[in-house]
Amino acid sequence: MEVLELKEELFVSKGSGTDRTMAQDTGKIHLSDVAHYIEHKMGYAKRTKGTEAWSMDLAAEVGFMWEDVLSRAFADRYAARIGECELDGIVGSPDGLSPNDPLGKEMLVNEEYKATWRSTRKTPTDIWYWECQFKSYCHMLGVCVSVVRVLYLMGDYKGSGPQYRVFRMEFTPFELRENWKMILDHRDEMLEKGYWNIHDALKGEV
DSSP states (O other): OOOOOOOGGGGOOSSOSSOOOOHHHHSOOBHHHHHHHHHHHTTTTOOOTTOTTSOHHHHHHHHHHHHHHHHHHHTTTTOBOOOOEEETTEEEOOSEEESOOTTSOOSOEEEEEEEESSOTTOOGGGOHHHHHHHHHHHHHHTOSEEEEEEEETTTTSSSOOOEEEEEEEEOOHHHHHHHHHHHHHHHHHHHHTTOSSHHHHHHTTO
16 A cells, blocks of 8 residues: 655645636636735735745635535525626626525625634724625625625634634625725726736736
């Protein structure tokens, strides 16, 4: 018998289970790349101290697996996975569209699934990229509420173990318009500089 220990990076997929079009093929930049571009430009994307040795691809893969699991589990109960959507030439991939507003106020809500190594002290409003993404998807879908299901892998970092939290985020029309204007402005800036995605931007020294 032969046993080999392999590097998990050999098996890591490139994103979630939802197919994603490529900007170079379609001429349409993906929302996540614009949001990451802004995040890096503003200095919000600095790694947390002590995470230098992590495989960031593997850390992201945990999030994609959580997204895929919930998308399948909730498809028949709460939210339909609609695949890519597009607005103003920007493509996005919301996790789900649901008729189940926890407060019963809205006919449709955006559903988002996240897994994070952050502490439960960090709510979605503390994570700039998440809030930008949720506002953008709401605007693209014509809704004003995101239901966010978060798996905190390390819980409270005090021995709690993994913890699960659900948040309802309701945005005003003004908040959604201002956020989308920011996205469009930075999309245009990326195109002017010849960046199709965040990787191009980082190589070009954002």
